[in-house]
Amino acid sequence: MTASIDWLEETHELHLRTEGFSYVVAVLESGALGGVHLGAPLRGGVSHRGLRTGEFHGFANRVGDPVPLEYPTAGTGDYRIPALVIQHADGSSVLDLRYVSHRIFAGKGRISGLPSTYVESDDEAASVEVLLRDDVSGIEVTLSYSVFRDVPGVARSARIRNGGTTRVRITTAMSAVQDLADADWTLVTLSGAWARERHVVERTLVPGRQSVSTTRGASSHQHNPFMLLKRAATTEDAGEAIGLSLVYSGNFVAEAEVDSFDTARVRIGINPEGFAWVLEPGDALATPEAVLVYSRNGIGGVSDAYHRLYRERLARGKWRDADRPLLVNNWEGTYFAFDEEKLVDMAIVARDLGLELFVLDDGWFGKRDDDTTSLGDWFVDRRKLPNGIDGLAKRITELGIGFGLWIEPEMVSERSELFAAHPDWAIGVPGRPRTPSRNQLVLDMGRPEIVDHLFGVLSDVLGGASISYVKWDMNRNITEPWSAALPADRQGELFHRYVLGVYELYRRLTERFPDILFESCAGGGGRFDPGLLAYAPQGWTSDDTDAVERLRIQWGTSLAYPLSSMGAHVSAVPNHQVARTTSIGMRAAVAFFGVFGYELDPTAMSAEERTIVREQVAFYKQWRPVLQGGRFVRLRSPFAAGGNETAWMAVSPDERRAVVGHYRVLNRPIPGPDRLRLRGLDADANYRVAVWPAKGSETERANSGVRGGDELMSAGLALGVEKAEAAARGDFAATLFTLEAE
Numbered sequence: 001m002t003a004s005i006d007w008l009e010e011t012h013e014l015h016l017r018t019e020g021f022s023y024v025v026a027v028l029e030s031g032a033l034g035g036v037h038l039g040a041p042l043r044g045g046v047s048h049r050g051l052r053t054g055e056f057h058g059f060a061n062r063v064g065d066p067v068p069l070e071y072p073t074a075g076t077g078d079y080r081i082p083a084l085v086i087q088h089a090d091g092s093s094v095l096d097l098r099y100v101s102h103r104i105f106a107g108k109g110r111i112s113g114l115p116s117t118y119v120e121s122d123d124e125a126a127s128v129e130v131l132l133r134d135d136v137s138g139i140e141v142t143l144s145y146s147v148f149r150d151v152p153g154v155a156r157s158a159r160i161r162n163g164g165t166t167r168v169r170i171t172t173a174m175s176a177v178q179d180l181a182d183a184d185w186t187l188v189t190l191s192g193a194w195a196r197e198r199h200v201v202e203r204t205l206v207p208g209r210q211s212v213s214t215t216r217g218a219s220s221h222q223h224n225p226f227m228l229l230k231r232a233a234t235t236e237d238a239g240e241a242i243g244l245s246l247v248y249s250g251n252f253v254a255e256a257e258v259d260s261f262d263t264a265r266v267r268i269g270i271n272p273e274g275f276a277w278v279l280e281p282g283d284a285l286a287t288p289e290a291v292l293v294y295s296r297n298g299i300g301g302v303s304d305a306y307h308r309l310y311r312e313r314l315a316r317g318k319w320r321d322a323d324r325p326l327l328v329n330n331w332e333g334t335y336f337a338f339d340e341e342k343l344v345d346m347a348i349v350a351r352d353l354g355l356e357l358f359v360l361d362d363g364w365f366g367k368r369d370d371d372t373t374s375l376g377d378w379f380v381d382r383r384k385l386p387n388g389i390d391g392l393a394k395r396i397t398e399l400g401i402g403f404g405l406w407i408e409p410e411m412v413s414e415r416s417e418l419f420a421a422h423p424d425w426a427i428g429v430p431g432r433p434r435t436p437s438r439n440q441l442v443l444d445m446g447r448p449e450i451v452d453h454l455f456g457v458l459s460d461v462l463g464g465a466s467i468s469y470v471k472w473d474m475n476r477n478i479t480e481p482w483s484a485a486l487p488a489d490r491q492g493e494l495f496h497r498y499v500l501g502v503y504e505l506y507r508r509l510t511e512r513f514p515d516i517l518f519e520s521c522a523g524g525g526g527r528f529d530p531g532l533l534a535y536a537p538q539g540w541t542s543d544d545t546d547a548v549e550r551l552r553i554q555w556g557t558s559l560a561y562p563l564s565s566m567g568a569h570v571s572a573v574p575n576h577q578v579a580r581t582t583s584i585g586m587r588a589a590v591a592f593f594g595v596f597g598y599e600l601d602p603t604a605m606s607a608e609e610r611t612i613v614r615e616q617v618a619f620y621k622q623w624r625p626v627l628q629g630g631r632f633v634r635l636r637s638p639f640a641a642g643g644n645e646t647a648w649m650a651v652s653p654d655e656r657r658a659v660v661g662h663y664r665v666l667n668r669p670i671p672g673p674d675r676l677r678l679r680g681l682d683a684d685a686n687y688r689v690a691v692w693p694a695k696g697s698e699t700e701r702a703n704s705g706v707r708g709g710d711e712l713m714s715a716g717l718a719l720g721v722e723k724a725e726a727a728a729r730g731d732f733a734a735t736l737f738t739l740e741a742e
């Protein structure tokens with residue numbers, strides 16, 4: 001199957017098709033662009049225009065056609081959530097967009113200044129740009145659509161141009177709006193807070209609007225720019241599901257509206273709350289990209305599509321396909337209290353354990369002994385590191401492992417040289433107190449001179465030492481939004497300009513330092529989104545490293561994001577976030593399903609722990625291609641009633657190797673027999689099954705040996721076989737199985 005787009009001249013219809021997916025739009029009698037179908041593949045070469053006729057009984061609108069609209073506007077009879085609202089010079093906000101032309105081409109375009117999915121050859125995608133115009137105002141909208149050869153979905157974005165003669169203000173500009181023929185969907189979002197990001201939340205659609213959004217300036221811990229719709233009967237591997245994901249790192253809204261006739265409209269894009277963008281005649285604004293995917297194979301099918309696309313055609317650069325290094329990060333091991341000798345001692349042990357990268361976290365710059373000072377002063381603190389970052393990096397790389405560094409470029413401490421020199425660079429309203437948060441302020445990243453400054457000082461840091469990894473943090477949200485660089489009527493542009501500035505700095509630094517692996521972070525997972533994945537192929541999933549909490553965080557995150565994007569570390573116990581004590585085996589068994597590492601002081605580990613860690617490191621290296629690049633299959637949800645169990649697996653692309661993880665939070669007396677059915681294997685292959693690490697348990701005896709893929713998928717692995725042993729293992733237990741085809 002190839003990705004294709006056909007234009008049916010007789011019916012004025014565009015049909016975008018790829019394996020498992022069709023998307024149809026049509027130019028209506030009125031000239032408006034109408035949505036016809038998003039979903040299961042439909043036959044090419046014939047009209048599907050009649051699909052919705054008679055199904056939609058909304059308002060009697062001027063459009064006069066019952067087919068829903070592709071890019072609805074306010075003020076012409078469509079009272080549902082709009083795609084575009086523009087205030088004209090006279091204060092009115094009426095728009096009536098009509099089809100002008102379209103252009104079909106092979107491949108896919110990029111969006112200037114914004115991250116987006118891409119192709120490496122033109123046969124990977126087919127694209128169409130449809131030009132719409134409001135004749136009265138001269139506003140032009142170009143809707144871009146791309147279908148991918150290898151993913152059942154469509155990438156959408158819009159470019160709004162002021163083709164008129166007076167300035168206008170855009171107050172709403174969605175990336176995608178989608179009308180669905182019915183409202184019998186359950187809405188799934190990823191919501192939470194710091195230390196419990198991206199929990200799965202489900203609700204049945206009801207009449208009215210339901211949404212997740214943020215106004216914090218970052219995609220946020222609270223909600224993720226993602227939503228999924230599923231049928232009541234949809235499971236992980238069967239039934240219909242639709243995903244909407246926004247390639248954006250700032251304020252967003254993902255929303256559904258059910259009207260009085262039980263049709264649903266969904267939309268995703270920049271949050272209109274707090275947004276207003278002025279367009280002078282001739283100016284244009286591009287929206288971020290939205291990626292819509294459709295699956296007939298359950299929620300897992302939606303995740304498969306996002307994993308593949310975001311891992312292979314959103315992430316970029318040398319590290320996209322490379323094995324990600326096994327790292328140790330000093331943060332929870334030392335916090336701010338370290339010196340060169342301490343760090344080198346930690347790195348020596350890490351190297352001896354087989355780790356590949358030592359990361360120095362917060363506290364190396366300015367005079368930063370706690371979080372009250374020095375952000376913005378990106379020069380080394382010689383009290384702690386007398387030989388500079390270069391001296392430390394040299395000693396560590398000479399050990400034979402890489403060296404990485406933490407930065408937080410977008411921030412400034414009031415107690416810093418940078419703030420003393422440029423107090424107006426921090427976001428805030430003159431004459432009003434600034435709301436405190438972690439003793440720091442946010443730089444106005446929309447100002448090019450600030451981006452230039454940061455590029456300069458950070459280039460000096462990164463170019464001045466042997467650095468192979470950067471952790472780019474962002475530890476507070478924006479309050480008192482106001483920019484000294486914008487006139488009063490453009491203050492509504494601040495948040496979007498901020499994000500554009502962050503992307504610009506990321507672009508310049510990643511281009512200047514193509515060999516450095518960037519990991520994004522925002523107080524853990526406060527900005528874990530597709531926008532940053534385009535620059536930083538992995539992100540710090542959460543500050544919460546407790547193994548039990550991580551089950552939910554990693555499960556939820558995996559709905560939209562591949563394992564290769566999820567930083568997952570073993571930390572010390574009692575855990576620093578929840579004070580829970582779990583075994584080092586359980587902690588690793590959870591963190592293996594991600595980009596694995598450690599976040600502790602390796603010198604503090606006992607001899608016994610070091611032996612275990614050495615084995616864990618060796619195990620991860622052996623299975624890294626499967627755990628970072630394989631297909632992730634969710635088996636048992638921690639969000640199911642009770643939430644006591646979780647199971648998941650990663651399968652190599654050729655289905656020859658797999659790792660299965662099963663986790664039980666609390667132990668139960670006399671558990672009954674239980675079988676864990678696997679998925680994604682080759683039914684005809686024979687797999688050698690083993691339990692890791694081998695301890696001669698009853699579970700091992702019950703499962704080890706050569707087993708058919710058919711049997712493993714239809715009957716499964718035996719759990720709960722060892723009553724005595726299960727009692728002995730207590731709470732917080734994990735079992736890992738490895739499968740290798742013979």
Ligand code: GLA
Nearest residue numbers: 331361362521522523524543
């Ligand atoms: C944030 C990050 C942590 C750590 C600290 C340092 O909270 O999420 O991993 O880097 O900042 O201050």
